[in-house]
Amino acid sequence: MAKIVIRNLNYKSISTEDSSQTILHIIHSNQIDWMFACGAKGKCTTCKMIVHKGMESFNPPTAAEQKFKDLGKLKANERLACQNNLLGDLEISVAQPNKFPHITYND
Numbered sequence: 001m002a003k004i005v006i007r008n009l010n011y012k013s014i015s016t017e018d019s020s021q022t023i024l025h026i027i028h029s030n031q032i033d034w035m036f037a038c039g040a041k042g043k044c045t046t047c048k049m050i051v052h053k054g055m056e057s058f059n060p061p062t063a064a065e066q067k068f069k070d071l072g073k074l075k076a077n078e079r080l081a082c083q084n085n086l087l088g089d090l091e092i093s094v095a096q097p098n099k100f101p102h103i104t105y106n107d
């Protein structure tokens with residue numbers, strides 16, 4: 001079982017035993033709004049997560065992530081929720097530009 005804690009959503013915690021789904025899918029499956037402007041195709045960065053804990057559990061960046069890293073649009077502590085499965089416990093935050101106006105974030 002792996003767990004996602006979303007720091008700036010009042011440390012909301014969700015967990016799953018299914019590592020075959022993307023982190024974005026798991027977040028959405030738990031009725032949490034999370035931006036995904038390109039439809040989870042790795043073509044934007046709106047699903048970006050700021051990773052506070054658990055970066056070691058990720059696989060190396062996907063080709064899509066590497067492209068954004070090369071362009072300076074994905075920092076060392078950021079990953080795309082649509083491009084990665086949940087392989088270990090994470091503590092993440094929603095990035096400032098990707099916050100929804102109808103949700104109250106606590107940062």
Ligand code: FES
Nearest residue numbers: 038042044047082
């Ligand atoms: S939703 Fe566009 S890159 Fe993930």
